[in-house]
Amino acid sequence: MTSPNHPALEATNLWFAYGAGRSGLHGVSFAAEAGEITMVLGASGSGKTTLLKLCKGLLGPQRGEVCVLGRPVVAGRRQRLDPAVAYIPQHLGLVRNLAVLDNVLTGALARVAQLPSLLRHLPAVEHRRAHALLERLGIGHKADEKVHALSGGERQRVAIARALMQEPRLLLADEFVSQLDVHTSRDILTIVRGIADGGVAAVVATHELDLIDRYADAVIVLREGRKVLDRRAKAGSVADFALALRA
């Protein structure tokens, strides 16, 4: 459980630079609370993906620190990452040659025995859990299909099921509804809302303003790697956020 003294996620003064010509992050700080959806708004290249990768530990900040549930995130290219933080990349990162169920089961890899898992033998309880998640997300009947045969919305659900399989305390989702139609986007974000209501902190990067009203509890706006706005969603209007994006 989240300690009462610590937010689920606390990023402090994060600095990150790529090579020349590619913007990074310049001293970004923010916090995300359990049970809430924090939306990270920004145009392409504003640093949303970099911020989420720093929070996951896929990148290490040149300055600053990320803490999840009060513990610092240790980054490294070959470091084992914390399964309590689930990460859904923009194009979902599903393994095309694996079946839906196998993709979901990968979410359990951190807590199962090594050798049997390498022989693709995972405990029955994990199989039951994966099936239950797929049923809950409405794609139980697709468990044995290969991912490449699914529709966009179904793939999104598989990615969410894999993330939930980790039993996360923090969910990081990077523009993962950007390629869906409005109706499907709303379905998926309703699922994320349900996950947050279960006590998980959700951080969703997006450039779509119209999702804020309905789903966000807190909003931060990034522009050229700098945080230009950090506000409760109810404390601002869509016009405020649009202005912050473009100003």
Next chain:
Amino acid sequence: MMGRAPRVLAAWLRRAIVLALIVALIGTLHNVGLLDPERLLRAARNLAIFGAGLFPPNPSTLPTLGAAMLETIQIAFAGTAIGFALAVPLALLACPLLFGPVVTAPVKLVLALVRTVPALFWAIVFVVAVGFGPAAGTLAVAVYSLGYLGKLLYETFDGVDPEVIEAVRSVGCSRAQLARYALLPEAANGILALLLFMFEYNVRASSIMGFVGAGGIGFYLVGYIQLLRYDLLLSGLLLTLGVVILIDRLSAVVRRMFLVPVASPVPAE
């Protein structure tokens, strides 16, 4: 802007380089004996005799050649399988997504060293080691395949979509699990294509293993050349051609059966 004098100089320089290349080519052709008219005439005569000797192909030894061809395919099949089984773990050890340069660099060096030795030389090495016959050919094909498949596989792993690797890494899995659940399945298309290509290539390569006594149809082909029985040689070559075409067709069927569409389009909602 370039002035007139430098432009003229550049044009002369280009002409001089082209002229130097032509002179170098003529000198090389002379040195290798291809500007000797008497020699060229003799070569044409010999080719005509060779060509006439090829036809019509003589099928009398086809049962023997068929058995030797089967042995060639077995050499290629077993050699490719052993080479692949050894190449996969080495390619994973050479993959920078999984290991640092302390591990990857020596493995890559070993694979490079294996690749520098031609298949026929490996055949000689293994004839010395295990004696004449298909065992030597199989081991030669295995080691040769290991060198090439090892390199091609780690390059295939490097090409796997980094987002898939990041997503699976994010679940907190180990490096071995990452290889098992992300790298290998995601690279499966490339692995299968490489494996089929290597098998096709090894069938052709195994056809000449017999030249040095390492089994297969090559033993008979070189014998027919030495005995000037070109009609029998043509039968052997046609049989090899037929088998290579057949394997090519079978590979196409296997590819269609197993390969996942690369684009993997998202169907409409």
